[in-house]
Amino acid sequence: xPSQAKLSHAIYQKRREALLADPSLSREDRxxxxxxxxxxxxxxxxxxxxxxxxxxxxxxxxxxxxxxxDRKISGTEGxxxxxxxxxxxxxxxxxxxxxxxxxxxxxxxxxxxxxxxIIHKMYQELGIGAEKEVRGLFSQLTSDGDHRxxxxxxxPSATEGEFHWALDVxxxxxxxxxxxxxxxDTRALAAATRVHNKKLEIFRRQLEAAGPAGLQFEKKPLAxxxxxAMGKETQEWWKGVVKLATERQRxxxxxxxxxxxxxFSSYYLQLISMTLARTHAESVVSWIGRSQQPGEADxxxxxxxxxx
Ligand SMILES: [Zn+2]
Numbered sequence: 209x210p211s212q213a214k215l216s217h218a219i220y221q222k223r224r225e226a227l228l229a230d231p232s233l234s235r236e237d238r239x240x241x242x243x244x245x246x247x248x249x250x251x252x253x254x255x256x257x258x259x260x261x262x263x264x265x266x267x268x269x270x271x272x273x274x275x276x277x278d279r280k281i282s283g284t285e286g287x288x289x290x291x292x293x294x295x296x297x298x299x300x301x302x303x304x305x306x307x308x309x310x311x312x313x314x315x316x317x318x319x320x321x322x323x324x325x326i327i328h329k330m331y332q333e334l335g336i337g338a339e340k341e342v343r344g345l346f347s348q349l350t351s352d353g354d355h356r357x358x359x360x361x362x363x364p365s366a367t368e369g370e371f372h373w374a375l376d377v378x379x380x381x382x383x384x385x386x387x388x389x390x391x392x393d394t395r396a397l398a399a400a401t402r403v404h405n406k407k408l409e410i411f412r413r414q415l416e417a418a419g420p421a422g423l424q425f426e427k428k429p430l431a432x433x434x435x436x437a438m439g440k441e442t443q444e445w446w447k448g449v450v451k452l453a454t455e456r457q458r459x460x461x462x463x464x465x466x467x468x469x470x471x472f473s474s475y476y477l478q479l480i481s482m483t484l485a486r487t488h489a490e491s492v493v494s495w496i497g498r499s500q501q502p503g504e505a506d507x508x509x510x511x512x513x514x515x516x
Contacts (some may be wrong), residue, residue, distance in 0.1 A: 234299065236383040239393040241278055241381040242412045246397055246437035250276050251481035254474075257467040261309075261479055264486045271489040275304065282514060283496040302381070304492040306435050309384040313497075314514035317378065319487040323432070324377050328474055330449070334456055336366040346374055346425050349414045351406070361425070366452060372425040376405045379484070400431040400439025405432075434488065436481040447486040449476075 224245055228238060244250055252272065255262040264272070274281050277448040281304040288297050290306055292313035300306040307314035323364040324340065333337035340362045358374035367373045381405045382392040387399035407429035415423055431439035436447060453472040 216341055220231055223501070230304065236299065236302075239382040239388060240303075240435065242393065242396055243399065243433045244276060244278070244435040244436050246433070247443055248477055248481055249433070249435040249437040250485075251436065251477050251487045254468050255418060255478040256466045256468050258371070259464060260488060261464070262334045262469070264481055264482075264489070268486060268489045271304070271492050274492070275428070275489060275492070276485065279301070281492060281496070283500070286501055287496065287499045288501070289499065290494065290495070304495065305383055307491055307495045308488065309381045311495075315491055318491065319484055320377055322483050322487055323379070323480065326476070326479055327375060327377065327430070331360065331362060331366070333448075334366075334452055336362065336452075338362045338366070342374075346372065348374060348376060348427065349410050351410060358425070362428075367426075369426065373428045374425045374426060376407055376429045377432070378407060378429055379432045379434055383434075397433070397439055399438065400433050400437065400442065403451060404429045404431040404439050404441050418432045428453045432480075432484065434484075436484045446477075484516055 228241055228395070233241070252262075253276070257263040271281055273279075280302045284302050284304055287301055289295065290301075290311055290313075292307065293311045295306070295311060298306075298310075300309055308316065324350075328340045330340055341357040341359070342361040345355045346358045348363055350356050359377045360375040362373040362375060363435055364371060379400045380387060382399040385397075385490060387402060390398045390402045392398040408427065411427035414427075428445060430442045432442060449472050464475060466475075469478045
């Protein structure tokens with residue numbers, strides 16, 4: 209007898225296609241919906257708040273759910289102007305996607321840094337001497353020609369290759385203009401693929417500039433979409449991490465486990481998803497609070513806590 213998940217797969221697939229085909233959806237909404245059914249998006253919904261890592265305030269959790277379900281985010285109704293960039297209200301305000309996409313002052317680096325820290329800690333737990341924020345030869349070129357430290361540097365003992373891996377974490381919103389130009393509304397993970405290729409292109413230029421001596425590291429972009437979805441290449445990297453964990457037979461530290469996150473893979477997949485969704489929701493809470501007109505803020509907070 210096939211598993212229940214297998215049996216219900218066709219029903220989910222059919223329903224997914226029907227929802228995505230809704231002609232009333234905007235391109236942005238369709239891109240977001242398509243992204244949030246990809247690998248690891250919404251994984252946080254399986255987590256149990258048994259440890260601090262899987263806990264969040266009720267208001268934040270409410271926004272995480274509304275965002276995941278593509279609902280209007282409560283508290284955004286009265287916002288006419290973004291307090292961060294001064295931008296005027298458009299369709300990205302009601303879904304609170306503005307700070308994730310068009311806002312020039314959106315604090316997107318927080319999610320990036322948290323994700324980098326999780327990945328670094330994960331390698332350490334596997335007994336691999338990965339380093340964080342490495343400069344010098346391992347620094348990476350940015351699109352504007354600047355040098356930036358490698359997010360996480362993985363030694364060759366764990367890469368099965370000759371070189372270090374310079375992991376480069378990148379998060380992109382499938383709803384932004386550049387990603388929509390690459391058809392993120394009709395092609396699954398098009399946004400993650402775009403930023404992955406962009407990072408590799410920069411690395412190729414860096415390699416050319418290095419001349420015959422080459423570079424002593426290989427760049428590994430780890431692309432995520434803002435829904436938490438892992439890009440195709442990031443999924444391949446993840447399979448490698450799980451293989452390493454199996455080979456090293458590292459059993460997950462007991463006190464970190466929960467009933468649903470009871471192994472290396474489930475724990476870290478949930479943690480990555482939870483961290484991205486929670487950080488996003490926290491920045492939305494702060495954005496709403498700052499952008500609301502005086503007098504509205506109290507209503508937003510009390511509504512948030514009473515309704516959940
Ligand atoms: Zn803004």
